[in-house]
Amino acid sequence: MTQTDFIPKPVSKTIESGTFTWSAPSNIALVKYWGKKAHQIPANPSVSFTLNACKTITSLSFQNKENHNDFSFDLLFEGKPKEDFRPKIEKFLQRIETYCPYLKQYHFTIDTQNTFPHSSGIASSASGMAALAMNVMSLEKELYPEITDDYFYRKASFLARLGSGSACRSIKGKVVVWGKHADIADSSDLFGVAFPAKIHPNFNNYQDTILLVDKGEKQVSSTVGHDLMNGHAYAEARFNQAQGNLSKLKNVLENGDIQSFMQIVESEALTLHAMMMASMPYFILMKPNTLEIINRIWEFRQQRNIPVCFTLDAGANVHVLYPESDKVEVLQFIQSELLGYCQNQQYICDEIGNGSLLINNE
Numbered sequence: 001m002t003q004t005d006f007i008p009k010p011v012s013k014t015i016e017s018g019t020f021t022w023s024a025p026s027n028i029a030l031v032k033y034w035g036k037k038a039h040q041i042p043a044n045p046s047v048s049f050t051l052n053a054c055k056t057i058t059s060l061s062f063q064n065k066e067n068h069n070d071f072s073f074d075l076l077f078e079g080k081p082k083e084d085f086r087p088k089i090e091k092f093l094q095r096i097e098t099y100c101p102y103l104k105q106y107h108f109t110i111d112t113q114n115t116f117p118h119s120s121g122i123a124s125s126a127s128g129m130a131a132l133a134m135n136v137m138s139l140e141k142e143l144y145p146e147i148t149d150d151y152f153y154r155k156a157s158f159l160a161r162l163g164s165g166s167a168c169r170s171i172k173g174k175v176v177v178w179g180k181h182a183d184i185a186d187s188s189d190l191f192g193v194a195f196p197a198k199i200h201p202n203f204n205n206y207q208d209t210i211l212l213v214d215k216g217e218k219q220v221s222s223t224v225g226h227d228l229m230n231g232h233a234y235a236e237a238r239f240n241q242a243q244g245n246l247s248k249l250k251n252v253l254e255n256g257d258i259q260s261f262m263q264i265v266e267s268e269a270l271t272l273h274a275m276m277m278a279s280m281p282y283f284i285l286m287k288p289n290t291l292e293i294i295n296r297i298w299e300f301r302q303q304r305n306i307p308v309c310f311t312l313d314a315g316a317n318v319h320v321l322y323p324e325s326d327k328v329e330v331l332q333f334i335q336s337e338l339l340g341y342c343q344n345q346q347y348i349c350d351e352i353g354n355g356s357l358l359i360n361n362e
């Protein structure tokens with residue numbers, strides 16, 4: 001599919017008003033997306049676990065308006081006006097306008113809330129943009145009832161990508177690949193696709209306990225970080241490595257080899273942060289407690305022979321990944337040894353989930 005496949009024919013129908021509500025989860029990358037080309041095209045393919053508990057719930061109400069010249073919307077966060085989000089939403093609407101030419105016909109009220117604490121350092125852009133994209137697609141489905149389910153979800157992922165790259169992996173499926181890769185059927189730089197092969201039962205309900213190490217505002221945004229991969233001394237080697245790691249991880253997800261899983265995932269996390277440290281200007285998003293936690297995880301794994309590993313996103317928080325069958329021991333370890341390294345002892349228990357969900361359609 002190409003971008004033009006997502007441009008609909010002129011709409012013949014108008015709907016007066018309505019409301020949809022969708023939830024969309026966050027996701028955690030196993031092979032990381034870091035570096036992009038124009039129009040949110042990734043420099044390398046990535047793959048993520050879809051999360052379950054960490055999600056954004058967004059309602060989109062729409063009302064037909066007379067003037068069709070401008071975007072018009074009100075923004076609410078947890079029911080209260082939130083003007084800070086306006087530039088981001090405005091930019092998103094501009095980016096998707098070619099693909100959703102009907103948007104200027106309506107006045108929208110967007111009411112959004114997250115299930116995770118606001119300043120947890122968990123990026124809400126992936127779940128937020130995914131939830132908004134699902135709502136836009138529900139409106140599109142009203143206008144074009146003939147669109148297939150497959151098109152609906154692909155286009156939702158395509159639109160979410162234009163809001164925030166990794167958001168395209170928060171639409172549908174437990175494990176999602178984004179970016180063209182020879183080993184993944186139907187993979188695309190334009191949208192995420194559900195992992196096409198059967199996933200080994202070792203990964204059923206895989207756990208992700210998120211340790212909130214630092215809830216402060218990031219010093220360097222991911223937009224700036226991606227940009228710094230342009231002209232980065234190790235960029236080409238990194239992009240090739242990600243291709244190779246995705247091939248390896250594909251096999252691992254099918255054959256259930258958790259030792260190799262841990263090796264690939266931890267290497268990916270540390271390489272992501274190594275890229276940041278080797279950027280010019282350079283920066284560090286890990287905190288001393290991030291490293292303390294990593295060392296404790298390694299010690300515990302060696303001493304107890306329990307397959308627990310970590311990954312990181314673009315921040316100081318640590319995602320602790322482990323099989324459901326080891327949940328009791330690992331949670332005990334986290335509570336007794338790791339919470340002291342978290343800000344206000346905060347952590348979030350999550351696990352693999354299925355993607356976005358329609359909550360309400362009026």
Ligand code: PMV
Nearest residue numbers: 029032033165166222313314
């Ligand atoms: O979607 P963005 O632009 O916020 O970038 C996300 C980058 C990482 O979280 C570090 C990696 C990833 O693949 O999610």
